[in-house]
Amino acid sequence: MFDFITDKKYFFRVKMVSAELLYSCIRNNHKYTHKQRNVKLRFSSDPNNVVGIDNFKYNGLVNRKTVGMMPKKDGKGLTLMLKSTKKDRLNKPAQMYNKFEIKNGAAGLRKVMNIVAVSGYRKDLEKPALIRASKIMKSYKPIKVNKRHAAKKE
Incomplete structure (x- = not known):
């Protein structure tokens, strides 16, 4: 034995x-x-x-392959996380994910698309990943208050 x-x-x-x-x-x-x-x-x-x-x-x-996104705490972009496909990392939670720092704007969305779909990681998650990234980036923009409507309410 x-x-x-x-x-x-x-x-x-x-x-x-x-x-x-x-x-x-x-x-x-x-x-x-x-x-x-x-x-x-x-x-x-x-x-x-x-x-x-x-x-x-x-x-x-x-x-085995997952795509995750989290907004950065400083409010300037997001963190894209991909699960590693290397067998030696699967039992190590701290090393299991490859993390990419992505900035706001169109270049950031292009980078998300390149990492998720073009590299062949998971093409079926390309559209949901782009939607999620754009929503996170849009949430950082301040809300514009129209001065006329604000004056009428008072």
Whole structure:
């Protein structure tokens, strides 16, 4: 017999569970799922879920390749996160994601498109990623207040 923990030769041969099986186990209850009454859709607040809908295609917990975006705290752009496909990084949560800093503007949207679709990472998430990036960038713009309407309200 051999011990999986001490024998490195056999330790790395242990197979992971398939993504479909893992999703079927966690789909009803996990940290990021949000259910609402009278709504059949389940929503997700997972940072690696670009769409916000909890289903297998967009789930960031189980898929091998995921795309995630988070706004920067300083309000000048966003952070694009891609799950690494290298096998040696999969068991290291701190190194599991490749992060790209993206600035505001059209050049930032072009960079998102190039990273997600043109490089062949996940072409099916190109449009949702662009929509999410543009919404994040649009949220940084200050709201213009029309002086006439503000004066009438007072």
